[in-house]
Amino acid sequence: MLKRERWRHQWRMRRRSRSPVSRLGTFSGALMLAAWSSSSLYGARAEPKERVNVFLFTENEAGGFIDADAQERGDALNAMREQIQKKAKDRVAVVGTREEADVTVQVLSRTRLDSGQEDMRSSRWPYVGEVVRAKLSAGDYSTEIVGQNDGRVLHTWRTAARNAADRVDRWITANRERVLSLRSNPK
Numbered sequence: 001m002l003k004r005e006r007w008r009h010q011w012r013m014r015r016r017s018r019s020p021v022s023r024l025g026t027f028s029g030a031l032m033l034a035a036w037s038s039s040s041l042y043g044a045r046a047e048p049k050e051r052v053n054v055f056l057f058t059e060n061e062a063g064g065f066i067d068a069d070a071q072e073r074g075d076a077l078n079a080m081r082e083q084i085q086k087k088a089k090d091r092v093a094v095v096g097t098r099e100e101a102d103v104t105v106q107v108l109s110r111t112r113l114d115s116g117q118e119d120m121r122s123s124r125w126p127y128v129g130e131v132v133r134a135k136l137s138a139g140d141y142s143t144e145i146v147g148q149n150d151g152r153v154l155h156t157w158r159t160a161a162r163n164a165a166d167r168v169d170r171w172i173t174a175n176r177e178r179v180l181s182l183r184s185n186p187k
Helices: 002-017 023-040 069-086 156-174 174-182
Strands: 052-059 092-094 103-115 129-138 141-148
Touching: 002 156, 052 069, 052 174, 069 092, 069 103, 069 129, 069 156, 069 174, 103 141, 103 156, 129 174, 141 156, 156 174
Parallel strands: 052 092, 052 103
Antiparallel strands: 103 129, 129 141
């Protein structure tokens, strides 16, 4: 009798230690797997969403000359393009011309902000951070997008441009239906 009680005790302890998923057993697991696979085979997949077309650009100064400011804006433009293509590739398509675009983004400037106060650690210039400014336009609507470095030490300009690109992506995500309705109803 003692052997039987020990066996029951061990069986109960093993049963308690098993996770709720493992208690389902092989038959229940096979049943759940069959239900999941049949739903994915017969049209339960989501349709791919229509992507918003974005054209990113920067204007060169009059005369077409390239100076330091134009190069900085070009660098910011490239960083924004990389970020949008990397993070928002399922929602946004970067296009090559304005005519194809639903939304246009013009990189306006890349500047460094000052706090206006003396820096306690050095007698050099007071420093706040790098800023990339861009103008987003869709139809008759336009707004200014500002991306700022979030305190990182390395790749500060790229971080500011990527933050601006993230703001563009958030704006497009929030206004997606309206932007796509402008595509179907051009003025």
